[in-house]
Amino acid sequence: MNEAIGTFEQIIGLEPQHGVLLRALRALALELHPGLVEVARPGDRAVSWGWGPKKMSEAYACALPYKYHVNLAFYQGANLGDLTRLLQGTGKAMRHLPLMQLEQLVDPAVRELLVAARIERRRALRLPA
Template identity: 70%
Template sequence: MHALRALAAEVNPEHVEVARPGDRAVSWGWGPKKMSEAYAYALPYKSHVNLGFYRGADLPDPRGRLKGTGKAMRHLSIQHADEISDAAVRDLLVAARDERRRALGLAD
């Protein structure tokens, strides 16, 4: 979880982090609103952490890492901290960040 938080801060130093105790998750985005301003979340479990994307169905996923069948949300499971250094994880966070930035009219 700590490594994911560090990566989120590295990818977007301006991010807004919101702990969501009712959801047992923490989300990152351009503001505190979960479904409109946030782009990613981390949800810890006993043996892994899910890194989820609120609009993951629209993200490029050339390595097929994303799981889920919902209309918008997708996630990937992180079993070990060293998986976070995989370029695909970073690429997904960057793509999610950029998608939300454009959708909110924050892009240059």
């Protein structure tokens, strides 16, 4: 696993056809969590957002571009109580939501998942509200 830190633009460069979607997703993450810590890891093909640079403990979400979609993944997604059943995956903790269209980002459930993930990590890290 490559832990080299890169830039957001490098992540877009991996699948440039998703640039608009990735920028909109980033804007949504920043809107919901001003001051978030963003870390781009080109070796992991991901950009993560959270309370600090450690992806598995301080980050709560990441975007991973693929050829036909972008996964919005939640490191502790199994703990989020996904009432809308948008999240996919069966692992112990991580869950993801495949994004194929910009319009998916206006779904209130997507916003709610990002907020729930941020709150879950803040509480797990025992950070002040």
